[in-house]
Amino acid sequence: MRTSIATVCLSGSLRQKMRAAAAAGFDGIEVFEQDLVVAPETPEHIRDYAAELGLTLDLYQPFRDAEGTEEQLFQDTLRRVEEKFRLMNRLGMDLMLIPSNAGTATVDDDAVVASQLARMADLAADYGIRLAYEALAWGRFVNDFEHSWRLVEAADRENLGVCLDTFHILSRQWSTETVPDIPGDKVFFVQLADAPLMSLDVLSWSRHFRVFPGEGGFDLVDFMIKLLAGGYSGPLSLEIFNDSFRQTRVHRTAVDALRSLIWLQDRTARTLEASTGTTTNVSRATARIGELTRLPGAVVPQGITWAEVRGQETEQVEMLLSHLGFNHRGRHTSKPVQLWEHGDARVVINEEPRAQDAPSMASLGFEVQHDAAAAAHASALMVPEVPRVTREGEQPFPAYLAPDGTEIFFCPPQSAGGDRWLTEFSWPDHLDVAARRRPDPETDHDLPLITGIDHVNLAQPKHHYPESVLFYRAALGLTVQPSQDVPGPTGLVSSQVVRNESGSVRLPLNVAPDLGSEPEVEHIAFACTDVVRLARRAQASGLRFLPIPHNYYEDLRARFDLPDAKIEELSSLNLLYDRDDRGEFLHFYTQTVGSLFFEVVQRLDGYGGYGAPNAPVRMASQYTHSLLSR
């Protein structure tokens, strides 16, 4: 379907906004009046510039305080709107948005309102203009889309229809059951907005917190199905008021915006394809599935093949890994890269000369069913590729850049040769890659205690956080869990987990307080089968644990009524403890090196969390420790 974006979504001047929308690949734009008013270009210039960029000018908006007023004021309204019709003619535009009156309405009488709408439409017809009437969630007398449609029906003018904006409908929790009942050709325009679920007044919520589809909590797929069922065939447009998008770089925001519409169309098509029921809406919408933009192949990673750490001074990282029982498994044949391994957990250490001194998270390798399909999928979502040199004979992995700066690699499964890259590392003589075997639990006393990567915490730049959420949802097919606030000594950290269904990929995304000048810490958490045993070994070998204060253990005893011996064991090993309604969680942290630390976790009986109640303890200890080390 055609795509459009309101200029108010983007930062900069009108020309910059138009250029960015065109460059991202939008078909058209909504001209937000304010953006035109402040622009130095004449309307004719804007019209020509749009033509040059190949953008259609889809909607002029908004014309406020229009209907539901006393006749005298309405006379002035007609004068005002006629000025705008003339302007629209100069712009070559033919569709104007009329939001329901939230400012000057005094007449709560549907007959009067319908007749005023009809009179405006008749005047508009003289200029070849159509009017799209929209129920604002905070309209004085008209605030629900069914009411706006009844008024449009009553006015009964060919050039008068409705505009549906999902924010105004879903924020008020209006039922969308009757959306398909509005004839498709009377829905003149559709604006798709998402938003985090909040209990803020709808006006503030709308003005500051809207996000692009897939970045919030509204069920827009369901809305799309009803829209298709009703016969709407106009553009899918975005009118997103968001404090961050107004600030972020316009080209990046425009790409994020179009990505959301591509994802939404594909997700809608997939949902229709997977529908087993045969409601009228589903069958009508399914008949139009060909109109939806599709993505090549769905991608859900099945595991984390490796985590890569980059830096010039990685000795301390190596030391930590070694104390955690990792083995140095070799150096890359052509790159300054080492591979460390414990069980199925692999950490790549990259000492490339351009890297900063202090080690930090660099990339994650995700195992996917088809790496080429995953790459095509990411490319279709306009995710930037990471330029990468692969030499003859080396295994090439497609690589993409996440909004948070993490490089994302797609690796085929082991069964499809996904571990061929391991042969690029030269192994110490006594090891033979081909002969690497899984230990036999019956005979082997030295089972690996670490079985893989449980989760990786990634720091998120605050203003790009909605973009990150959509990225992990759309490009990696992960699901988004509710977010939590964690109080730290230098501010609140908001934390939200994205994961696959099985839990083999879990990424807590952390948005740090905005005053922090130091790079935010990230960490890799390893899954362990016996964290007490591993901690004992690590302690014996001299691991620098993150120290946990004694007060924590006293509080733990009060909270969970644990026996003294257990408390004593936890305390002696700097282990933390949590419990949910399914099971228990034991974990410990290493000290931080650069902007990175490690965690070792053990989940008992299906514990599903991440030890969130313990995160403030960790942050306080890291804070104290970093003060001491200065």
Added chain:
Amino acid sequence: MRTSIATVCLSGSLRQKMRAAAAAGFDGIEVFEQDLVVAPETPEHIRDYAAELGLTLDLYQPFRDAEGTEEQLFQDTLRRVEEKFRLMNRLGMDLMLIPSNAGTATVDDDAVVASQLARMADLAADYGIRLAYEALAWGRFVNDFEHSWRLVEAADRENLGVCLDTFHILSRQWSTETVPDIPGDKVFFVQLADAPLMSLDVLSWSRHFRVFPGEGGFDLVDFMIKLLAGGYSGPLSLEIFNDSFRQTRVHRTAVDALRSLIWLQDRTARTLEASTGTTTNVSRATARIGELTRLPGAVVPQGITWAEVRGQETEQVEMLLSHLGFNHRGRHTSKPVQLWEHGDARVVINEEPRAQDAPSMASLGFEVQHDAAAAAHASALMVPEVPRVTREGEQPFPAYLAPDGTEIFFCPPQSAGGDRWLTEFSWPDHLDVAARRRPDPETDHDLPLITGIDHVNLAQPKHHYPESVLFYRAALGLTVQPSQDVPGPTGLVSSQVVRNESGSVRLPLNVAPDLGSEPEVEHIAFACTDVVRLARRAQASGLRFLPIPHNYYEDLRARFDLPDAKIEELSSLNLLYDRDDRGEFLHFYTQTVGSLFFEVVQRLDGYGGYGAPNAPVRMASQYTHSLLSR
């Protein structure tokens, strides 16, 4: 009255928080459990450190999920709370906060709840501990303070009382009429929180947006009067959850916090003194006025004596002023400072060698009735003084640093020798300071068109904005008007005016989007009696106006139905126009130099605003212009 602050208000480690509270001058602290749990010090160390700092440990908090549960769970609650009583004994503390149960309550039966509170109190008595029960705004069954008091009354234990938190009371808009009816000795603790008026769910509002008294919209003076009338004599405490305060520097936040309690006590006393009615509450509270901390003298500035611009490269500022009809009135005898004047508007240009190259706002001189009283007032509010060298014979002005970095000078009125400083400037020969005369409107054709400084826009650092609001309210006695959002090309700017009653001092405070890396622009607006005439003259003399796009004038015509000739005049002079329900507003802007520009405004028929609808036009033009000039 004694003052206290919850450790959760402040950033850093527990020791840092305690040190900052003591340094600011608080008498005591509330120990927030989480801060203790994450601290490496033992409870005994904390107790000793508090004693060393001279801080009392006033309240241990919170003990959550206490009452209103089934008996089995309550048994575990008793075990949990007894662990905390032991801990409190080690801390040497005797008062614990019990917030009403918001998590695990299942029994909505006042008799059960009162009996459970009584049983907890009996257990607490064994440890010499008192319990303060508080109704959380989002408590499951108990969410209003009257209910909490009925339960405490029913439980009838000497060591059980209530804690009143203004957030929980005023956010829910509970009537405070019965506050004085709770016997003063049964109010065990009081927490004074302010907050901006919002329609957000009370939990999110409370967790993120609380501010110190005087920084929000609650009527805390009225609450204080009722509290005094009821006989409360415990500490006034602060428990403020605020995303910014968790990040800002702990010492600065602690001073801001104590300032709010000093201001609130003084404001309460003044309100009582000014009360003409003789309600029981007022007379009872008035009897206790001596317990309130007072400020020496009230200060409300009567005008802006000067605005000071600082920079090394000020030629362009001088050019702008000269085109606006300002006269260079002399150079300071001992400092690299010039004085420019037009009517009663004075701009001081300071080229001191340590200043940055680009000119920026440096100071404002405020005319006050008694400069020494104003200084004593600011000092009592712990506002930092600006170190200043005054030479023999020069007029000394007390100077203080506002949270936004503006230096604030207090000047006596002209009648009290407030213009003696003017003699420190050596005047061109043809002018004699003593003989400077007001022009005679009958004979003088060259009346000054500018009459003074209408307003000064000051840029505010986002995280210190609440502190700024309290500063301008408390230290300058200005009143705070509702804030507005202004959309600019690089983000939303939030703007809020502080002013005196007559309007002779008006300061719009602008909080800019947080991504901006460049210094935010500030500006001085001059009041003009004939802006069209001044603009014509300025145009003729070559002033660099901020260009206003033609689209703006077309929109103006549509909005206000102005005659074409008027539109033409405005457009030819880059004048902007606004209208409110009283009168009209005409104004123009100069181009920006450094981080500063000038505005000239004319208010007709008592127009009360600042041309807010035109601010986006200005910001867009400044943005375009700064792009072009790069």
